[in-house]
Amino acid sequence: MVKKLKLSKAKVARPDPAWLAAFKARTDLAPYGDNALGLFALALRFGIEDLVTVAADAIIRQALPQLLEYAFWPEEERADELIVVSQLPPTKAAERYVAHLRKRFGLPLTYRHFDLKTNSLK
Numbered sequence: 001m002v003k004k005l006k007l008s009k010a011k012v013a014r015p016d017p018a019w020l021a022a023f024k025a026r027t028d029l030a031p032y033g034d035n036a037l038g039l040f041a042l043a044l045r046f047g048i049e050d051l052v053t054v055a056a057d058a059i060i061r062q063a064l065p066q067l068l069e070y071a072f073w074p075e076e077e078r079a080d081e082l083i084v085v086s087q088l089p090p091t092k093a094a095e096r097y098v099a100h101l102r103k104r105f106g107l108p109l110t111y112r113h114f115d116l117k118t119n120s121l122k
Helices: 019-023 027-046 051-072 092-105
Strands: 082-088 108-116
Touching: 019 027, 027 051, 051 082, 051 092, 051 108, 092 108
Parallel strands: 082 108
Antiparallel strands: none
């Protein structure tokens, strides 16, 4: 004879692991949406404190090759301006980097912030 177990439907509250509690406490990561946890892990692993700069740099690094390909591949001139658009405002370091790329390589490059709260491009 097989006994059937009756399971309780009551939810048992379990404490969050320490890393999850620490992640939830990082309100500065909220603007990063789905990328917040990845940035948090990056900060933990490499001891990075300034995640905003890291995020802005990564956005530029990811966008620039795509912009160049879309605008100039294979031998085309399809764009007058290359615009990196991000939900994050540019950091001072990102602004300096974009200005350096414009000056050094003559790229018509700008970094624009799309504000999700106001639904506007700045």
